[in-house]
Amino acid sequence: MKYLPIDNELFINNRKNFVSRLKPSSIAIFHSNDEFPRNGDQTHIFKQNPDFFYLSGIDQEQSILILFPECPNILYREVLFLRQTNEHIAVWEGHKYTKDEARAASGIQNVYWLSEYDNILHSIINYADNIYLNTNENDGYLHTVPYRDMRMISDLKQKYPLHHYQRSAPVLRDLRPVKSNIEIELTKKACAITRDAFVRVLKFVKPGVTEYEIEAEVTHEFLRQRATGHGYNPIIASGKNAIVLHYNDNNQVCRDGDVILFDFGAEYANYNADLSRSIPVNGRFTPRQRDVYNAVLRVMRAATKLIVTGTLSAEYHEEVGRIMTSELISLGLLKQHEVNKQDPKMPLYKRYFMHGTSHHLGIDVHDYASRYKPFEAGNILTCEPGIYIPEEGLGIRIENDILITENGNIDLMADIPVEADHIEEIMNSR
Known part of the structure; x- marks a missing residue:
């Protein structure tokens, strides 16, 4: 890992909070992510299962975590299983966790090699009534690929058909959105790296510069500061490319007079930043570009004031829609009499602002959280209004x-240039 070691109190406390919500006589099993094939004998760069990392701090493939707080054998109340290295693995893949390193990273004292998993699990699982298993229940995900957790469910149900099977995901959906101080500091670090990349x-x-050259500058700064890399595919969208919400080609020349929309964020220690900015290619906004820019900035600032404890997501987005509607009327993009007759289920502002304003942020960029639960202290949310004018x-x-x-709330990116004048000042100070 590129990032510096994380205080294992984070993972110790996460496990305590998780097991405190289990039913009596319960065992919970978590798997690391699969190594996904790319082509030939290559795999994609490994990315850890966020729930597994949240509870263990282990950032390595082929790992398993067992939590059984009432296990009659105290050695197996918290157990971590790791892939055992050898000379071949060391030569071809490099260093893997030793048991002592895994203990230091996770705070789990009972660490075994993966070859011992089946025997140890079988020796204790029949003393539990409930088996908690984990799946990806992010409501933005539709299950199509039989990932490791799903395969293990089938295997366990075949071996142990009479246990009561429970879902870990609802517990984690309540826990993960509320960030601890350590998680907040890791997110701040990701934001600070992202700030430096933007200023660069x-x-x-x-x-005349290309979008991919800009992407290279961002990547350079991220890696220079120990980020794992990008939290998501960076968007470097100049001119009309900015109309495509998830534009990833990043292959066009940036032309004089156009605006570039950036959306990028560093990933540090598996925690993510998420930044969007829009800047003039030539260092000066035209009057129209500045008007639209300032309208979006006013919406962002008004929306930020609404991101407080007790706010419901649906009501929040509805209110932001009203604020945006007013700005779009001022810009001449909507007419008041049309708005007065609009279908409330299809508000007219969505012609120019078609995505949501906020999402939870954490180990996942679109972090796992309930869209129906009021905002809580410890939540980190993005605030990202936009106006897109194809014509x-x-x-x-x-x-x-x-x-x-x-x-109240704290803007973790308050030190990143956002005023149009400030952006122009930096661009013209070279």
Whole structure:
């Protein structure tokens, strides 16, 4: 791992919170992610299962975690299983966790090799009534690939058909959105790296550079500061490309007079930042570009004030829609009399602002959380309004990451340039 060691108190406390919510006489089993084939004998770069990492701090393939708080054998109340290395693995793949390193990273004292998993599990599982198993229940995900957790469910149900099977995901859906101090600091680190990448780009962009050259500058800064890399595929969308919400080609020349929409964020220690900014290629907004930019900025600031404890997501997005509607009328994109007659189920502002304003942020960029639970202290949410005008070849999005506290909220990206004047000042100071 590129990132510095994480205080294992994070994972110790996460496990305590998780097992405290289990039914009596329960065992919970978590698997690391699969290594996904790419082509030939290659695999994609490994990315850890976020739930497994949340509970263990182990960032390695072929790992298993067992939690059985009432196990009659105290050695097996918390057990971690790791892939045992050998000379061949060391030569071809490099270093793997030793048992002592895994103990230090996770805070779990009972660490075994993966070859011992079946025997140890069988020796204890029949003393549990309930078996908690984990699946990806993010409501933005539709299951099509038989990933490791799903395969293990089938295997266990075949071997132990009479146990009561439970879902770990609802427990984690309540726990993961509320960030601890350690998680907040890791997110701040990701935001700080992202800030430096954006400032670097402001000093780099000029007419004639390509989107991929800008992407390279961002990547350079991320890796230079120990980030794992990008939290998601970076969007470097100049001109009309900004109308495509998930534009990833990043292969066009940036032209004088156009605006570039950026959406990128560093991943540090598996925690993510998520930033959007829009800047003029030549260092100066036109009057129209500035008007649209400032409208989006006003919506973002108004929306940020609503991201507090007790806010319901549906009501929040509805209110942001009203704020955006007013701005779109001022820009001449909507007419008041049309808005007065609009279908409430299909509001007209969605012609120019078609995505949501906020999502939870954490180990997943679109972090696992309930869209029906009020916002809580400890939640981190994005705030990312945008206006996209196809007929003008103009797309503007501005996005910061917001931490909710009991006393209001904190903008974790407040130190990243966002005012149009500030952006122009930096771009023209080269």
